[in-house]
Amino acid sequence: MSRDIQNDVEAASRAADQMAVCLAREVGDGEFVFHGVNSPLPMVAIFLAKKLHAPRCTLISVAGAVDPEPERLPFSTNDPRLCAGAAALFSNPDAYDLFARGGFDLMFLGGAQIDKAGRVNMSYIGDPAAPKVRLPGGGGGSVIMPQAGRTVIWRTVHDTRTFVPKVDFVTQTGNLSRVVTPLAVLCMKEDGIELESVHAGSTAEEVAERTGFSLDLSGDIPETLPPADEELAALEELDPEGVRYSEFPVLRAAKREVSI
Amino acid sequence: MSRDIQNDVEAASRAADQMAVCLAREVGDGEFVFHGVNSPLPMVAIFLAKKLHAPRCTLISVAGAVDPEPERLPFSTNDPRLCAGAAALFSNPDAYDLFARGGFDLMFLGGAQIDKAGRVNMSYIGDPAAPKVRLPGGGGGSVIMPQAGRTVIWRTVHDTRTFVPKVDFVTQTGNLSRVVTPLAVLCMKEDGIELESVHAGSTAEEVAERTGFSLDLSGDIPETLPPADEELAALEELDPEGVRYSEFPVLRAAKREVSI
């Protein structure tokens, strides 16, 4: 492995750990939280929160169970092994109904494009009638986001293609609380998304440069609380296979290289 | 038992057998049929039809099963024993949905009042705002009757309190096919309910006299096809305890007297 790639791998690993910890801190004890398909970081974060500060939070996952106790965390977040150890299954229609009647405090959603107003695109790049890219779609997002107590968006790249002045298509919006990226934590204020804290290794200026809409840097932007030793230890115990790293292309590539 | 009561008992028993057989004949082979709560005669009739001419009819009952094979017929028609031997349960919401999407060919409903136009009252005698009698209500009737392929009403009394010029309250209406009573079979024609056949032991004139709206007696009113030996034998084998008799007060009283 070259020195450059090794640096990238180390940076991405640190970012993944920082993001997992930031997402976990969003989960309050006793809260109801859901994660959907293709959500490794939120899945790891929720189990981390349950292990640390939120043992009484209730997790319902797209895999269809209430508070599962899987022996190990799978890479697919709707792997049936995510129902192991649950006392009750809970179908997806049932879970969406629970959102609709206001039963969830917190939801983690992805976003291919995000704009200052907190609108999220998971559907199309370009004109939906003749799209440049057909994205996967928002899953349950367009109904969930206006219904969840609060929504946290996570995105493993922080660049001006993601953070845009105006999304090409509004898949979902509403109740946005925070956005967590490899560089920073952003939060939703009255006038739109602002910078809340910057992870160690980056700066407010770098974040602003890699964000396609303006951020108010006039105040004092603190450093994100780095992962505590206890958090890192719990993370390693919970996720020894590195499911949290699977969202980072450079880490997937590195893993393949190592295993070869 | 006095001679008079004995005569009444014999007449009621004959009427119950005739009614059970008439109701069974309504069930076509391969048809989907439902019965609700408090429906001993329809329940017996459906099992009789399955035993004789309609082995491939599908019964779904309010007790919650598809094509049960109970060891004996219970007196309550939503007794859980009516789920015995079924390969699938089917909840009531599921059954009502099946009605709503047109999945049932035939439904048997009761009626406290029935008028010439085929409207059925199961709710109130007198003004609903200050009723003389609060009846049980129509169960699923008001949604079922407009949705079932056809509805057959059964009623174990035939008098001018039941067959009225205009019902006090329309609980349910629509898709009425026939009305079966201890005296006769009536059927729904374009201009309303008419007499189709008269059971042995009664006459068209008696039926007309005991019906509170006009019936056209000008044509030839045939006698109802009496129960065939095969039908009676199957009925006795199917229902040795006389569930079909339980809707007749005189037979309930007689049974109590005998058991004392």
Add this chain to the structure above:
Amino acid sequence: MKLVTLAEAARLVEDGQMIALGGNSLTRTPATFVRELARQKRRDLCLVKTAGAYDIDLLCAAGAVAEVRSGYIGFENMFGLAQAYRRGVESGDVRAVEHACYSVIAGLRAAAYGLPSQPVAGMNGSDVPALTDFRQAEDPYTGERVYMIPQIRPDWAVLHVQHADAEGNARIDGGVFEDVLMSRAAKSVILTSERIVETDFLKEKPERTNIPAFMVRAVVHAPCGAAPGSCHPLYDTDEEAVAAYLKAAVDPERLRAHLAEWAERDHHPAAKG
């Protein structure tokens, strides 16, 4: 641990609240719980049920009921009309909100789905919608006019089940009727259960858990909790006891005796919480 005594669970229900009662007719109804509500002299309840009998009638007899939303309230042929309910409605003490069983289901679905109302097929030609003020909406695609049933969101779903753990995970044997839907429509659930089981027992077949613990506020150990009705596969309806109730229901003194007579069974020694 949500396991409490019958008396404690019944005290959760406040005067004037709306309660959906599980089971159907004389099958798997929360009879023990209903008797305790009567003994605690609860008042002005609004009861929700598709097809009720002993449960609704007893609460009407006890003067606990202001309103009943249902499709059918009656005993079957063997027993006849629900006399206390009938008397309550005829005297004006009880408001009967006329429903079809399916419109009760639709109203519960509206609550479960977070909607102000739920469309329902059928009801054409019936006087029920006008009497109950069910309004129509125009379907925005077909122009068809469809009845919309307003949300029914009970304060409590009170359900009797065969298996529950101390946290409130519950499994129902046999027909579920509207119980699962009621658990989703109500703000919270109170369970009475024939057996209190270990959670590990339910974990063996989580597919069979009908009600997850997080929906449940209280669990009562109530063996024979549906008597004098039936509870599959454990016991059948006790027809003599139902007949005895129907005689008691017409007279306040005898109703008190009925409630007292059942009190010992209801406050089962196992049900300590």
Add this chain to the structure above:
Amino acid sequence: MKLVTLAEAARLVEDGQMIALGGNSLTRTPATFVRELARQKRRDLCLVKTAGAYDIDLLCAAGAVAEVRSGYIGFENMFGLAQAYRRGVESGDVRAVEHACYSVIAGLRAAAYGLPSQPVAGMNGSDVPALTDFRQAEDPYTGERVYMIPQIRPDWAVLHVQHADAEGNARIDGGVFEDVLMSRAAKSVILTSERIVETDFLKEKPERTNIPAFMVRAVVHAPCGAAPGSCHPLYDTDEEAVAAYLKAAVDPERLRAHLAEWAERDHHPAAKG
């Protein structure tokens, strides 16, 4: 007896029909059936699914698809986008009817409940309703404007299950996702099943029968019928096989090879009908 061969069952599906596919993402999807539709060169299908992956993508790759109604079509991080689906939409060959998973559910509910459309909570602020022409209706009680999702009534629900008898009674282990709803919404059901069981086996626990026989037109014995996806508790996703498919999907020749390679497993000798 509804037990037929895979080829016979697939021939029931006609060009241009609407099919709801069971399971979710790479879990318990009717993969064997989908491959057979591709081998039989079915065309112009309209596919319905909340969250799809291999099943939808393969049919798009095979040129079998005119329209997809879904909330999410994609492989997860390990594999990336659903390239054939993406290409189909971007080229205009496949019409993507933009839904949320919950609006797919609402459309299926409308069909199951015999309604022209079903209200759904949420979607405020989203461009999805305008793009897909979801219209609003005014709630007749609150005046609130609610999105109504038009009925989705598939010609077929194609579901892969763990247990079915020869008549079509089916039991699902683990998560049911939208399978039960799809069976009610569709005009008829085709089952592929890991095991063909005696009806008596299902009669022991009729509570666990998710789909009653009367809804089902055909049953196919399909061991490993969800592969390369997973089927709880029998097998996990075969990640290498999924990766191999994704390479095959970009090229018609390699796709034919993929379908041919799986043909022998799909036409399982046990699956004689």
